[in-house]
Amino acid sequence: PDRAARAAAEARNSRLTKPPGALGRLEEIAVWWCGWRGVARGALERPQIVVFAADHGVARRGVSPFPAEVTAQMVGNFAAGGAAINQLSRLLGARLDVVDVGVGRPTADFTEGPAMDEARFLQALGAGWDAVDPDADLFIAGEMGIGATSAASAVAAALFGGGAEAWTGRGAGVDDAGLRAKTAVVAAGLAAHPEAAADPLEALRRLGGLEMAAMAGAVAAARARRTPVLLDGFICTAAAAALAHASPGALEHCRAGHRSGEAAHGRMLDALGLEAVLDLGMRLGEGSGAAVAALTVKAALACHGGMATFAEAGVSGG
Amino acid sequence: PDRAARAAAEARNSRLTKPPGALGRLEEIAVWWCGWRGVARGALERPQIVVFAADHGVARRGVSPFPAEVTAQMVGNFAAGGAAINQLSRLLGARLDVVDVGVGRPTADFTEGPAMDEARFLQALGAGWDAVDPDADLFIAGEMGIGATSAASAVAAALFGGGAEAWTGRGAGVDDAGLRAKTAVVAAGLAAHPEAAADPLEALRRLGGLEMAAMAGAVAAARARRTPVLLDGFICTAAAAALAHASPGALEHCRAGHRSGEAAHGRMLDALGLEAVLDLGMRLGEGSGAAVAALTVKAALACHGGMATFAEAGVSGG
Known part of the structure; x- marks a missing residue:
């Protein structure tokens, strides 16, 4: 996998408006997919x-x-x-x-x-x-x-x-x-x-x-x-x-x-x-x-790619 | 639930082109949904x-x-x-x-x-x-x-x-x-x-x-x-x-x-x-x-509602 893309996807995941880890397995799935696709975020479009x-x-x-x-x-x-x-x-x-x-x-x-x-x-x-x-x-x-x-x-x-x-x-x-x-x-x-x-x-x-x-x-x-x-x-x-x-x-x-x-x-x-x-x-x-x-997987990527970050949404972090 | 609709949904499930029970939990979910909706088959359209x-x-x-x-x-x-x-x-x-x-x-x-x-x-x-x-x-x-x-x-x-x-x-x-x-x-x-x-x-x-x-x-x-x-x-x-x-x-x-x-x-x-x-x-x-x-649930209903029966597809039963 693309380590830089994976790291960027992980960093994005950590900034999204949810408690850390609260999307459970969906978070790992999104980061795995981004790493192999070489992107920091993305959507499932051509399965x-x-x-x-x-x-x-x-x-x-x-x-x-x-x-x-x-x-x-x-x-x-x-x-x-x-x-x-x-x-x-x-x-x-x-x-x-x-x-x-x-x-x-x-x-x-x-x-x-x-x-x-x-x-x-x-x-x-x-x-x-x-x-x-x-x-x-x-x-x-x-x-x-x-x-x-x-x-x-x-x-x-x-x-x-x-x-x-x-x-x-x-x-x-x-x-x-x-x-x-x-x-x-x-x-x-x-x-x-x-x-x-x-x-x-x-x-x-x-x-x-x-x-x-x-x-x-x-x-x-x-x-x-x-x-x-x-x-x-x-x-x-x-x-x-x-x-x-x-x-x-x-x-x-x-x-x-x-x-x-x-x-x-x-x-x-x-x-x-x-x-x-x-x-x-x-x-x-x-x-x-x-x-x-x-x-x-589609749901995981929809959340990872589409959610606002704490900063974007003006939500206080934990 | 509507017992007649539930029975009709179960009967349809038993005729679909798959071994009995091969869709696992999806089969129970489709029959449950049909029973409460009062239909023999259907699709998830207004969640x-x-x-x-x-x-x-x-x-x-x-x-x-x-x-x-x-x-x-x-x-x-x-x-x-x-x-x-x-x-x-x-x-x-x-x-x-x-x-x-x-x-x-x-x-x-x-x-x-x-x-x-x-x-x-x-x-x-x-x-x-x-x-x-x-x-x-x-x-x-x-x-x-x-x-x-x-x-x-x-x-x-x-x-x-x-x-x-x-x-x-x-x-x-x-x-x-x-x-x-x-x-x-x-x-x-x-x-x-x-x-x-x-x-x-x-x-x-x-x-x-x-x-x-x-x-x-x-x-x-x-x-x-x-x-x-x-x-x-x-x-x-x-x-x-x-x-x-x-x-x-x-x-x-x-x-x-x-x-x-x-x-x-x-x-x-x-x-x-x-x-x-x-x-x-x-x-x-x-x-x-x-x-x-x-x-x-949507997947379960797509299969239940859309699959061909053994008779429709000309597939030999088990």
């Missing part, structure tokens, strides 16, 4: 949300209550404007892009081999990198893909250890039997790829999804351009965690938008030292949790 | 925020780091558009009213007698009642008044028991010595008004503030008109708690906008069975926490 869509080889193992066709059907729903992320993008005033990185062209089943070969993995990373609008002033990566939480659980288990059970949850809503089966699939993936534990990007390639690779590429591109990022939920954070493990500090431009209803997400945020802005039990994906959180 | 401003007799006892003149100065800041609540109202698209119920005409010092006589108390309740726009589709009561957290602490202690220490916090930011002095003032108020523990409205009259009485009147008026309410922080919730203790169910039309940085607020929400939408450590007053939370 961008990209939903990366892809299919998963493991979907055929019955890890989701929804059939794999739903990935393509939901991409149609995005195009028609009917999904949650369409409503949230409109409310936020965000540009919404949907990038197909593998719909109908699933990854390989990770219990049988690497989910992606190196060429496909790099292609997805690059698609993510290229999807970030250089003019965006906040970036959110979302995802759609039946089977994606299984891939994210496998990646998380490889990165953080603790075994499949610690990182596997109900995703879109599997029942108890479904959760046992899903956990067994994740465990089989981990057993098939012992190399994944030693190399974060290999974990992403062997156990992750095309949309996860793209999200990692996008988060890295945003860092290169100093674009602040709000992370979404379990799948997005697992993809970002691979970056963090590969390169410490890789997520300094990120804040966690929300704490997901997927139980292992909170554990992952804690392990990464990230404190979520919202905790609303959301677990939809699509970037939806981060999109709601972006409204709070 | 109203009213800031009640008043001075406090106890302010002269040094319970705040700010001098009492700041109440009037901040009313000037509201008029000039420079306060946090001005920025948040504009972002939300809310009508903002500032109602003077006692600026420069403080309550009596509650350590020496009742804060308000009955006439003044009823006048403030009525001013709050009258301030609610009958056409508002969401109501937020905020407040400004140096010394207000001392009054709220005293009311909370009278309503919930446990003594002054359990309910007194740093407010706008008193230091350790200030906190001890403030706690002693609250304890002296409780000792001076033993009648307050037996009668919630007497607690409000004897220990509260004019802005707290007005907030209680406004929340009651909103209930009579079936207008959904987002409660703000410590002071607002203490005023609403007096209603809840006087009449069980009086807050069914309310949701807690946020959990304040004032430590006793969380304890009060727990005692009232209210779960906050946000937990951002805000402790500014003015209705600011509820105003930020209202953006989440």
